């Protein structure tokens with residue numbers, strides 16, 4: 001059989017574009033096959049934040065950082081349950097990948113930023129340093145930069161071209177199938193994203209994502225159908241990272257990502273099934289999914305009439321009238337007094353009153369002795385002094401991990417993105433990167449930028465390895 005390409009890349013998100021550019025830059029004849037009518041996958045929907053250590057932006061701002069520090073923190077926070085080899089390269093190649101992106105035209109101003117939407121350098125999640133780089137134009141801007149480079153390199157993209165299967169013989173990849181068409185290549189890079197849009201695969205590989213019941217919704221791209229897991233099942237490939245992914249805490253009635261949904265009132269308190277305050281209400285999504293689990297999976301947000309009235313009206317979910325509509329539907333519970341509210345949600349009156357009383361003694365003065373929420377608020381550039389919760393009627397709504405952003409169960413890779421079979425042997429010429437690969441993204445998300453950087457770094461490595469293995473110039477290959 002004659003080969004059609006040196007390298008076939010499945011998917012045109014961050015991982016796929018990065019892999020294809022890198023393969024071409026290393027001399028390979030490449031094609032990208034994309035299932036959807038447009039490129040970009042979840043990457044184009046994202047904030048485009050990149051986590052990277054030792055970058056020129058950090059240097060300009062006097063932020064001292066290193067890949068070793070990033071590695072240690074990342075591994076420790078994930079309790080060493082992720083794979084050291086791939087994570088090592090994720091950390092060590094994050095800086096070079098970032099400079100590569102700047103060379104392509106990505107704009108990240110050398111200024112401090114306080115959040116994932118303000119271009120510059122910020123601390124995301126629970127990172128132990130400022131290493132989250134927010135680009136101009138967010139995910140769209142990032143994909144445009146990659147696509148411009150793809151165009152310059154004349155790498156073809158076939159849209160509406162969903163790869164239905166891999167062709168693997170004698171533990172070596174031979175190419176892919178797109179329906180009845182067979183395309184042959186020396187190397188294939190699976191960069192087909194996650195499975196957030198596939199309920200059957202979620203049930204099987206990420207059952208915790210169903211904890212939110214009917215309040216579950218996924219914001220990942222439509223193409224996140226989990227084809228990598230179908231390939232794994234068919235070809236006995238090893239899968240890593242089961243039951244892991246990024247879920248965001250949302251109110252039961254929320255249906256949109258916070259850019260559209262809006263935010264709950266700042267003056268709100270989270271209490272557990274006993275009516276006792278249980279967490280920093282603003283704690284980062286890097287860890288709050290775990291905190292929610294630790295409460296026994298029942299958390300109520302409590303706020304008052306003053307907070308409801310002061311919500312903005314130009315968002316979809318967290319707006320004043322919507323709260324009243326949800327009260328009529330019984331999703332939000334209201335009570336004229338805290339005692340009445342406590343009875344309605346089934347928590348001891350005394351506990352709820354004590355929790356709110358303690359809040360009113362602390363947060364309106366800008367200090368939270370119990371959960372140090374003032375630190376969180378300050379780090380976001382917000383006023384740590386919050387309104388008291390004292391004007392009835394009072395409201396309660398359950399908080400659940402309802403919003404699925406990305407999934408972390410993928411094809412197990414080695415440090416250079418090559419895929420293992422379930423017996424622990426590497427499959428010749430088969431690589432995976434991004435959400436389709438397992439090993440880097442863990443149970444804890446650590447901070448904004450983990451997933452896009454994972455895709456770009458491992459995609460870049462996979463592309464280079466796939467190309468260099470054609471020329472057998474192994475001297476340049478990473479180990």
Ligand SMILES: Cc1cc2nc3c(=O)[nH]c(=O)nc-3n(C[C@H](O)[C@H](O)[C@H](O)COP(=O)(O)OP(=O)(O)OC[C@H]3O[C@@H](n4cnc5c(N)ncnc54)[C@H](O)[C@@H]3O)c2cc1C
Pocket residue numbers: 010011012013014015016033034035036039040041042043044045046047048049050116161162163164191192193194219220221222223224225227257405406433434435436448449450451452453455
């Ligand atoms: C709203 C939102 C905000 C986010 N913000 C951030 C952030 O700021 N920073 C961060 O690090 N992460 C963020 N994430 C997560 C991050 O965007 C993704 O995890 C990451 O971009 C995934 O990249 P990928 O290349 O692996 O997959 P994708 O970008 O999803 O690309 C996969 C592509 O493969 C295609 N495909 C699937 N199956 C096939 C097939 N069989 N054949 C051909 N093509 C196929 C898909 O259609 C898709 O285009 C965010 C996600 C969302 C949804």
